Amino acid sequence: xxxxxxERERGAALARVIAIVNDKGGVGKTSIAANLGxxxxxxxxxxxxxxxxxxxNLADDLGYRGSEIDDxxxxxxxxxxxxxxxRPAVDVRPQLDVVCGGARLEDLTPVMVSRLQHHGRTxxxxxxxxxxxVAADYEVxxxxxxxxxxxxxxxxxxxxxxxxxxxxxxxxxxxxxxxxAERFAxxxxxNARLGLLGVVxxxxxxxxxxxxxxxxxxxxxxxxxxxxxxxxxxRHAERTAxxxxxxxxxxxxxxxxxxxxxxxxxxxxxxxxxxxxxxTAASVAGDYRAxxxxxxxxxxxxxxxERTGARRRKAxx
Numbered sequence: 001x002x003x004x005x006x007e008r009e010r011g012a013a014l015a016r017v018i019a020i021v022n023d024k025g026g027v028g029k030t031s032i033a034a035n036l037g038x039x040x041x042x043x044x045x046x047x048x049x050x051x052x053x054x055x056x057n058l059a060d061d062l063g064y065r066g067s068e069i070d071d072x073x074x075x076x077x078x079x080x081x082x083x084x085x086x087r088p089a090v091d092v093r094p095q096l097d098v099v100c101g102g103a104r105l106e107d108l109t110p111v112m113v114s115r116l117q118h119h120g121r122t123x124x125x126x127x128x129x130x131x132x133x134v135a136a137d138y139e140v141x142x143x144x145x146x147x148x149x150x151x152x153x154x155x156x157x158x159x160x161x162x163x164x165x166x167x168x169x170x171x172x173x174x175x176x177x178x179x180x181a182e183r184f185a186x187x188x189x190x191n192a193r194l195g196l197l198g199v200v201x202x203x204x205x206x207x208x209x210x211x212x213x214x215x216x217x218x219x220x221x222x223x224x225x226x227x228x229x230x231x232x233x234x235r236h237a238e239r240t241a242x243x244x245x246x247x248x249x250x251x252x253x254x255x256x257x258x259x260x261x262x263x264x265x266x267x268x269x270x271x272x273x274x275x276x277x278x279x280t281a282a283s284v285a286g287d288y289r290a291x292x293x294x295x296x297x298x299x300x301x302x303x304x305x306e307r308t309g310a311r312r313r314k315a316x317x
Contacts, residue, residue: 013132019160023179025147028166028202033144034061035288038250041096048138051101053146063248072102085133128159157187162197201233232290239278254281
């Protein structure tokens with residue numbers, strides 16, 4: 001069994017765990033987890049991705065589906081059952097480790113239902129318990145949450161310090177966000193430190209200002225007043241999304257490959273035709289870079305505000 005940690009140690013270890021949540025599928029949770037994790041790792045930050053999705057789409061985005069590290073969620077399930085620290089697959093990219101998801105997580109829901117009957121909502125703290133012993137080794141931890149699974153979402157919300165919520169500007173994405181706002185309020189009953197880091201619009205037109213304004217008003221309404229929203233939106237680029245899943249490459253990796261490929265007229269002259277990588281990869285990679293800067297800035301600002309508050313409280317005593 002894992003060594004029992006104090007609440008203070010647990011909180012410190014989980015201080016940079018970010019759950020990426022929306023109850024609606026197809027709003028960019030996995031893409032954001034993979035691309036932010038990959039870009040942070042490429043910039044020298046030690047990152048961990050935790051895949052709570054039974055479909056394990058992270059395996060496609062990072063290109064390890066069916067490889068020897070792909071245990072289809074067996075390691076994560078075993079850690080939760082035994083109460084032992086999780087063991088990530090290391091160096092999926094340099095500085096980037098992964099806790100794999102997959103079909104074995106199907107067995108997690110009945111386990112949690114049984115535990116809820118015996119221990120109530122505190123049973124959801126188990127993910128944080130098995131994550132805390134290793135989370136302190138990383139500068140950022142992203143938890144990729146599945147859609148339409150309240151139990152797995154509640155596991156993430158009970159363990160995270162922050163929520164990052166992607167949404168599309170359509171009705172489905174905004175409805176999914178509203179449902180998570182309700183889960184968010186419940187989660188704070190057992191995880192009082194849980195905070196909303198920000199909401200990001202995904203797969204939207206970069207010039208659709210009126211639509212963005214309507215979406216932001218809906219975000220404020222869901223979370224009660226002025227809610228943190230990232231200025232960066234991730235543009236819609238279907239071809240780049242297809243290239244990413246087909247090749248198991250992240251946007252910034254596609255950007256490099258697109259820049260290195262021969263021009264179309266060089267291919268035409270040589271008579272060699274290859275499946276070209278869309279040049280829009282560079283624009284999408286730029287969106288993720290801008291979002292990453294905003295995420296890190298928001299983390300640093302929140303942590304500095306927390307330290308300032310602690311100093312003021314200490315000065316008053």
